[in-house]
């Protein structure tokens with residue numbers, strides 16, 4: 330019995346041989362139900378679409394347009410996610426011209442039925458250009474790794490699935506990359522997003538065989554399905570969050586108590602701690618402060634290194650970071666805490682996400 334399997338290993342497939350397109354529903358797609366996902370087909374209209382007068386702009390060697398392949402993949406992804414029960418908002422459904430800030434604004438301004446503002450996720454779908462032999466999958470996050478942890482949770486799952494499904498050179502580079510490698514200020518569409526956001530460069534339309542494949546809707550489906558699988562895996566890893574921080578004025582200082590939520594199913598194991606205590610990091614204006622973690626209660630307690638004096642108002646940024654046991658990071662991660670001159674007055678605490686503006690990188694773009 331084993332001999333036959335061993336003999337099969339004598340004739341191993343080439344990595345680049347494509348299996349047939351199969352699109353079974355992933356059992357974990359149930360974790361996508363109810364999420365609002367903005368799918369953004371890159372370019373279009375006067376930017377690389379049919380209305381663009383530049384004949385070679387964002388086109389492959391035989392003239393296949395990136396804008397069009399982005400849209401095909403996005404429409405297939407929309408269908409896969411909608412079938413899973415997610416609510417998908419498309420930034421374009423035709424060959425339309427849409428600005429980069431406008432695309433992000435669709436995600437930032439989405440209003441949920443409960444009044445919460447901001448989509449759960451923004452995904453911009455692109456294909457890459459480069460030297461004629463390059464072909465690999467990459468997924469991009471904004472800025473520094475510490476600015477974009479929840480974005481990278483999504484990016485790494487999608488990037489792995491894309492590389493495997495599209496049979497590109499997965500070992501070429503790290504599959505997830507900072508947009509500041511391209512521009513000092515990163516990609517505008519990601520920089521403008523105030524919700525978790527990633528940008529896919531799924532494969533290279535400048536690689537002649539890949540350009541031909543990208544004309545094929547079934548190859549587009551192979552790609553859309555890989556993104557769907559990545560999203561199933563991401564959602565399956567849980568989406569950790571926390572209760573709104575409770576602040577208490579004590580001895581002219583501020584104590585903060587926060588109940589953490591591992592974001593994992595309320596099933597077998599839910600009574601155990603599923604938060605990695607080594608990943609808990611609390612900061613005040615960017616500087617670490619020590620936090621007491623009580624695993625049984627899933628609570629952290631912090632005394633902020635600041636005083637609330639009579640007649641003095643003040644404010645600062647409280648950062649809260651942790652990962653669940655599947656290594657997904659919490660969202661949101663930052664709050665603005667402010668108080669007025671009246672020390673008995675209320676202390677206000679507002680989530681602010683994310684800090685993407687930052688200081689532009691001083692490194693030259695490469």
Ligand SMILES: [Zn+2]
Nearest residue numbers: 371395455456
């Ligand atoms: Zn593009």
